[in-house]
Amino acid sequence: MGAIAGLVLGAPYFLERRAVDLSGAVIFAIIGLSLNVLIGYAGTISLGHQAFVGVGAFTAAYMAGQQHQPFLVGIFVAAVIGGIQAVLLGGLALRISGLYFALITLSYGVLAQESLFNIQSLTGGGAGAFAAIPTGKREYYFICLAFLAIVLYADWRLMKTKGGRALLALRENPRVASTFGINVKVYTLVAFAVSGTFAGIGGALLAHRDEVVDPTGFSFQLALLFVLMTVVGGLRSRTGIVIGSALFALLKVIVQEVPGFERALVRWDLTLPILAVAGGVVLVWRGGPRSKIAGGVLAGVALLVLSPLSVPWLEGRIDQIPPLTAERASGVVGPIFLLLVLTRLPGGIGQLVRPVQHWLRGNPWDWSVGRVKEVQITDVRA
């Protein structure tokens, strides 16, 4: 535990020029936790979460830029406004559920980006709104970390109370939950309020980190990225979501900072066949009869590509494909993670972390702790 704490607290010192990116990772963790309240606890998917975050960001920028309020007041107002707009949208979720609600949130996100965030008097229109960073870049990281701690604590307390158990029950089956005296409507709205408040805080922190907010930053691809990092992190696993969100926020930084990683990506025409040979060998060694054949073919083809005969022939052709730089790679690697989690590792990163937590509490090592059969977003409501 001490090592992890040291790593988190010391990060902005040994990666000083990356302090802004590190703050981003913490903010993404807050946003991931916010989305987890909806998808993981309440079982309603939100594909418009960039609007939740954007409302917080523009509110904070409005409070700082046009009302000249101090930083903390801006964050507080952003959290409140974020909660209110989420409850308004949640009102629709009471009547529209499952797949159709996903469409509504998606459409709401685009509406926010194209219309709300472009209203000149509130958001500065296309030019963007300004919000100064209140401290130095490194100190700001610790401010974000403090807010993450508050959000984590609130989330933990929420799930320990009657309200949290009610949310879990209504995700499993709203009808059964209401038979047990749980007010489904009220608790759905509570989930939206909590999620919107968290997202508002995240958005406000994001606004002050970037110092300028403009509507093009809140495209629906961002909403898909939020869903992606939450699912890969592992629904209902706080630790997993914090790690998953930070991982996605830092994907570019990791590629650039880990020695040799970016070089390996740029020379993917060599790296990929080497990985294919390794994968093929593993398949031949461990797999069943059919995968042995497939592995053999894979390794054979990869060896052929690597052989000195074909390299000069390929060289001229592969050069026409742009190199896979860090920025480009993050767009390709993330979705592959998602598809792998959905088909192979339903508990996400949370599933990998669970045995470690179990072991740290003094129990014997057990791989099967926290194993999940499928990515359960919602069962009945869809």
Place this chain on the structure above:
Amino acid sequence: MLDRLGGTGRVVGVGIGVLVVAYLAVSGQTQALVIGVITGLGYSLIALGLVLIYKSSGVFNFAQGEFGTVPLFVLYLARLWGMPYLPAAVLALAVAAGMGWAVERAVIRPLFDASRVTLLVATAGIALLSIGVTFWLNDAQAHTVDPAVTGSPSFTVFGIVVSWQRFLIVAVVAAVGLTLTWFFNRTTLGLAVLAASQEATATNLVGISVKRLSSLVWVLAALLGALAGILAGPFEPFGPGAITSKFLIPGFTAAVIGGMSSLPGAVLGGVIVGVGQSVGASGDLLPSSVPGGGAVVTFALLAFILLIRPQGLLGKS
């Protein structure tokens, strides 16, 4: 078509339609009306693909827009390498068909028993992956590609200027509509697809492979998406994710308005969304300080139909 509408749906649908058309005609915006209808027919092509997939696998396919963007890039590259238009378009359609088949095999089939929302997230992942790969190969640069009809770009009917490319969209939607009607009513294969969508287990029992039908439907849907991309792509410069960002939400709205399982409904819904957006964008609906009227109208249409008539205008309740 109208007799399938219920009482409320008939009154609401027809009433709004007449009001909007009358308003546009009176205020002299016939040009905007025609453009809106034709843009809407483009949305219909996406909506038809969404409906086909929803009928056969119960999936909301968020990758449908990418079935349009990827062929558009293929068409652009093929033209860049000096291929004539027709072979290039055929190549683009072939790539789309392959993509539809691959998506079904690699992602949909392994998740056959998963919950529908999980599948939705999976298709969204495919869309993101496709955007990521096109971004890698292309960066964020915007390109333009030739329209299918070059030379004389437009003609005038009753004082309304219509470009030949837009006319082609109308013709293609009509042809697609006729083909799909024929396919589902007159061919054994079409009947088999309908049977599988209604009762998969029984269809399997009478010796029809539901898995193969599922592949077929995904290929068909990908082809429809590709048609939307190739025909509507040339109007504006496009970059990675172009068709997804411009067509996916209107397409879904159109499909939902039509009832999510009705093919004529999808076409009707597309036209409603197209006309609605052109009213929204005309600046008469919202105060001028609030931009983005098209997106506001799309959201309002979607929320309205889901609250008032969730089974859609032409869907069965």
